[in-house]
Amino acid sequence: MTSKAALAPSHMMELPRKILIGERVVSEAGALVRSLGGTSKVAVITGRIVKKRAGGQCSASLTGASLKSRWYVVSDASMDTVNKLYGKIGKDGPDFIIGFGGGRSVDVAKMTAYRLGLPFLSVPTSASHDGISSPFVSVRGIDKPHSIKANTPIGVLADTHLLSQAPPRLLAGGCGDLVAKITAVKDWELARDEKGEYFGSYAANLAYMSAKIILDESEKLKGRDSFSIRTIVEALISAGVAACIAGSSRPCSGAEHLFSHALEYVAGSDCGLHGERVGLGTIMMAKLHGLDWEKVAGTLRNMGAPTRARQIGLTEEQVIGALVKAQSLRPDRYTILSKVRMDKESARALAKSVKVI
Template sequence: MYNSIDVPLFITIEDNALLKVKRILNRSNIYTNNPMIVTDKGVSSTFAEIVRKKLKIKKEMMIFIDQNTDEEVKRVEHSARKFKVDFIIGVGGGKALDISKLTSYRYGSYFISIPTLPSHDGIASPVASINVSGTRMSLNASMPVGIIVDIEVIKKAPLRFIYSGIMDLLSNISAIKDWKLSYEKGFEVRYNGFSRAIAYSSAENILNYDDSNVYSEDFLTVLLNGLVLSGIAMEIAGSSRPASGAEHNFSHAYDYLFPDNNLLHGEKVGIGHLLISYFRDKGEYKKLIECYSRYGIMKSFRKMKLSHEVLFNTFEYARTIRKERYSILNELDISEKNINKAVSDVLKLF
């Protein structure tokens, strides 16, 4: 018995890919008739303009977005219907790609992903993170038919965004353990070994990478391949389980308690992963510390000036939400004293 899944027809990760975008599409037998570009108003718009010119797309077919809200999705969908587009090309970071893939899903067009930041696995996942009436929600969205990553563009990404991508990918290690736990306890119908292998090996490649230069072409290629494969693992599993567990609960809790926070998704997940592994597996906790330290992530946490109270309250709240998504948080029998100690020990690392 086989599952029907959608996977990208092509994945291109190479130097100066934006300058070769038309050739890349043609060699993959992708021919667009009336494509629309979705991007933000920041640096990504410069890269989107390159794509627009190379594909000879009219200026009015480039849509600029502000926030990753449901209202923005509706606005972009209205434009897609108005222009009768056949492809939506997302160029940018998380917001542009999330809105592009959700619009594509609702409207029914093809979606091409052109990420300009390596900050999370949303570059290839069938899930969009959207604010709906003030609440951040994970919604079903289109898988890209193709992914184009220009290494020269990614090299210009601020260090913080690379760290975010590293931590989001490493969190697969925690998520897979929660997925297996949930399956064994009878809360999950499926536990796909193939999906698990893809998600875990992608994270393990970063965990065991022996060079601390995160801007090297080799490292960025490994990271980007991992983020893409993590997204594909979710499509194979039919859910975000291979890449989202208790550590993502922590991220959701943080967003709920502090909706105006400036932390990146991967940063919140990375802190949550540290706290979860502290209680679940001291071996994993130690490896995570070594990995974060090797890449310089611990120093970046120090700059965030995270408080004990914020992390304590977030962890406590994470234990109360998404109960149906069974994880180690459902089983932890710990006191406030235990949590206080864990938070103190983690903060000492920074």
């Protein structure tokens, strides 16, 4: 029986104040920080390779805006790293934090800024997931097997030239994370219809639109030219904003993300990129929802993302184990896996039917 939809809960919408996107705009980082309230000292959290490749441009821009900067290089996205940075950066006393790099650096910077109560600028150098503009982070060493909420970036700077230099695999992973919004929104609709959960139509439509542009335009976007990169980055930013508007990750994360998190439990943390795992999950959840899973798989292939588990080193048993385990990681979130319970036999049949295994 369909339940009456719940009234919208009260929640605070935190949105990025400014988003700067374009060719070689990293040269404007200092001016952007100034315009967002940074006045003296900036802590920049980055990765070793990104600092070597593009740190000079960012540093020069900050210096040109009369901002002192101290750089902190991180090698993983864990709470241990966040805790260490919390102590080091807290002693240094900056008034602004920049996350400059891939998803790992942005997540660590976001969580560190949240704990220190400081404004945060997201400067992604790869378009690998929608966390570049959302308040959600995925770090290891927390007690929850899914993303947790921190603060929304006060600003986003997306330099399409820097983004174009990232490994193609990362951009393909970002497309996997975008396509996932198709099944995430369907899961949210299911929770509304069957459990009376609040459903935000605007946030859902925004997330869906971010996915649909990839599904509809993958033939044009697979060239990875400046137009393609900008389109994908804008879609990722838009999806992140959808989560800000919803006040939860609901429009962006459903059973396909639970499957991805379960794979980390079953196969270990080095089992492909986040977007690659999520893309595989989306193919299977699309089948369960009665959606065109072949179009999802074709889109992922066009964008260079994996559609078979073995492409990222996963075995059949690992995929099956993750499907069986996925919903138990977050029983409070109603998804298609709450309705269609998986055992080993049904999980194997599903994965085989869509050629994931």
